[in-house]
Amino acid sequence: MRILFADKFPETAVAELKHKGHNCVLQPDLNIDELDSVLAEYDVLVVRSTQVTKKAIEAGKSLKMIIRAGTGTNTIDKDAAAARGIYVCNVPGRNAAAVAELAIGLLIAIDRNIPDNVKALRQGKWNKKRFSVAVGLKGRRMGVVGLGAIGLEVLERAHAFGLELYVIERPNRWRETHDRLVRIGGIKRVSGLKELAERCEILSFHVPSAVATKKMVDA
Secondary structure, three states: OOEEEOOOOOOOHHHHHHHHEEEEEEOOOOOHHHHHHHHHHHOEEEEOOOOEHHHHHHHHHOEEEEEEEEOOOOOOOOHHHHOOOOOEEEEEEEEEHHHHHHHHHHHHHHHOOOHHHHHHOOOOOOOOOHHHOOOOOOEEEEEOOOOOOHHHHHHHHHHHOEEEEEEEEOOOOHHHHHOOOEEEEEEEEEOHHHHHHHHHEEEEEEEOOOHHHHHOOOO
């Protein structure tokens, strides 16, 4: 198959597909305006953050599949793809640990004033009194919305930091999700988002961009 990689990907992964007999082209610098001009000759398009518009999809005369190397597919015009009979695929959960680590890292950075501290240091200033003050994470109440792969990874890491954890109760939750929550231990359940917001000092959202999640936090 003729496969176009329109974002940065490990060359080893591309080489492996070539070894299996596929014709792979790596063009990580393509932008949204250039994609439609090169897509006509490819069977498969693989992207990360590059937006795939209706114009690009219509230009892909031989296109059979669009693969989003990540979770969300909101950067792809799925209606245009469906109209052409083109499959849209994703790989949810593959980067869950990395996203969870970033989420916890940002919490620590905010609590410890790390961005302001770094900025001051680069300006030759050292304000120990100001930047040594922090509330800390241990014992604080944190609610996690969205218990897919990322949300569960966040809960595990937050538990290790001693946060008091809350989730929204779902009676029809998948068994494997329920079992993982039990293994983490000590997680409290609430009835809905309003109660979660009332109880928690920290809210961490890990939900897909969809009609049901728009305006979830009025933003």
